[in-house]
Amino acid sequence: xYKYYSIIxxxxxxxxxxxxxxxxxxxxxxxSNYAYDNVKVDGQTKGYSAASTGCITGxxxxxxxxxxxxxxxxxxxxxxxxxxxxxxxxxxxxxxxxFTGQWVNHNRVGKGTLWFANGDIYEGxxxxxxxxxxxxxxxxxxxxxxxxxxxxxxxxxxKLPGLKDSDKVEVSKVTEVKAAQGEVVITGSELKMGDKLxxxxxxxxxxxEVTYPMMTVARCKMIGQTKAxxxxxxxxxxxxxxxxxIKKGSNEFLFPNGNRYVGEYKGSLMHGKGEFxxxxxxxxxxxxxNGMRHGKGVINFYYNxxxxxxxxxxxxxxxxxxxxxxxxxxxxxxxxxxxxxxxxYIWTDGGKYTGDWVDDLIxxxxxxxxxxxxxxxxxxLNDYFHxxxxxxxxxxxxKQKGRWLNGNYSGN
Numbered sequence: 001x002y003k004y005y006s007i008i009x010x011x012x013x014x015x016x017x018x019x020x021x022x023x024x025x026x027x028x029x030x031x032s033n034y035a036y037d038n039v040k041v042d043g044q045t046k047g048y049s050a051a052s053t054g055c056i057t058g059x060x061x062x063x064x065x066x067x068x069x070x071x072x073x074x075x076x077x078x079x080x081x082x083x084x085x086x087x088x089x090x091x092x093x094x095x096x097x098x099f100t101g102q103w104v105n106h107n108r109v110g111k112g113t114l115w116f117a118n119g120d121i122y123e124g125x126x127x128x129x130x131x132x133x134x135x136x137x138x139x140x141x142x143x144x145x146x147x148x149x150x151x152x153x154x155x156x157x158x159k160l161p162g163l164k165d166s167d168k169v170e171v172s173k174v175t176e177v178k179a180a181q182g183e184v185v186i187t188g189s190e191l192k193m194g195d196k197l198x199x200x201x202x203x204x205x206x207x208x209e210v211t212y213p214m215m216t217v218a219r220c221k222m223i224g225q226t227k228a229x230x231x232x233x234x235x236x237x238x239x240x241x242x243x244x245x246i247k248k249g250s251n252e253f254l255f256p257n258g259n260r261y262v263g264e265y266k267g268s269l270m271h272g273k274g275e276f277x278x279x280x281x282x283x284x285x286x287x288x289x290n291g292m293r294h295g296k297g298v299i300n301f302y303y304n305x306x307x308x309x310x311x312x313x314x315x316x317x318x319x320x321x322x323x324x325x326x327x328x329x330x331x332x333x334x335x336x337x338x339x340x341x342x343x344x345y346i347w348t349d350g351g352k353y354t355g356d357w358v359d360d361l362i363x364x365x366x367x368x369x370x371x372x373x374x375x376x377x378x379x380x381l382n383d384y385f386h387x388x389x390x391x392x393x394x395x396x397x398x399k400q401k402g403r404w405l406n407g408n409y410s411g412n
Contacts, residue, residue: 141242
């Protein structure tokens with residue numbers, strides 16, 4: 001019985017902090033695991049019929065093979081124990097993006113490249129399915145973030161733009177908006193294919209790229225995450241040459257990738273209290289130091305998860321509480337952006353763990369309280385009961401006492 005519970009716990013603890021998702025076996029549709037990613041597919045399933053699902057070619061158990069899920073997701077690459085493992089490419093069916101790189105037991109771990117449907121590209125290290133470690137994020141507008149990432153967030157220094165409204169160069173006006181096609185038609189006879197432009201929409205810079213210049217007008221596509229704002233572009237709006245951001249008023253800064261900062265600063269760096277708005281809907285409110293999130297702050301992710309607590313040089317570090325969209329939460333110590341130290345994790349079913357954590361895994365000594373009132377007190381390793389421990393029933397009577405090995409009771 002408790003072996004079963006320990007397996008359940010391992011699955012529960014595999015929820016990674018940014019994506020609110022877990023890993024799954026191939027038949028359980030891993031596409032549903034990446035609610036955070038925006039990672040989906042670009043029509044490359046066209047070589048297969050709609051009826052083609054399952055293991056299409058090769059060995060999808062322990063070898064090299066191609067597997068297609070019923071929702072159209074496709075994986076081509078290495079397998080181990082029926083899990084994506086080794087080098088492989090995953091195409092996600094809902095949206096146009098793909099991942100190529102290293103997999104470990106159906107998790108993106110190691111190095112890889114993530115192509116987003118909006119034209120953004122991340123190339124670098126992954127941990128627990130998400131970009132974490134050294135990498136390069138290139139936005140569709142050409143903006144580049146090069147350095148360290150934590151769960152998709154760039155943790156390097158962000159410099160504020162110094163140009164003002166008066167530096168904008170108007171080159172055209174909007175004549176037509178074809179929102180369904182993601183296209184904006186603008187005036188202009190001297191524009192070239194590939195020219196980067198922008199319009200201001202709801203206080204952000206929304207980037208455009210010329211795709212088809214003609215005699216007196218040019219067809220453009222909106223690029224990057226600001227594509228979602230095309231429904232707010234209006235006929236007659238001025239169109240400007242894309243520039244390296246704009247300073248608006250005394251304390252508001254717009255970035256060419258659509259991000260926005262409002263708050264205190266020192267020189268060209270965010271410094272003091274401020275608010276940072278990502279185009280995807282994430283919002284950070286709190287303290288900054290020398291261009292990085294540092295001190296006390298709250299970040300609300302667009303997928304309804306929240307972190308409220310201490311930050312150090314762009315990462316969760318110190319004491320903080322992370323709440324997932326389903327209501328489960330972790331309240332405790334953090335280091336380098338991951339759960340480290342002492343902390344309490346509470347599940348929505350009433351289960352609770354309090355104790356030691358190492359690099360986002362339960363390792364050390366802790367107590368797990370089952371929803372039915374039973375509890376385990378003892379040693380852990382990588383989310384498993386491991387070492388000396390005692391299992392109690394809801395009345396406090398000892399059910400098992402002795403040593404555990406990888407979640408299995410092995411006796412006294």
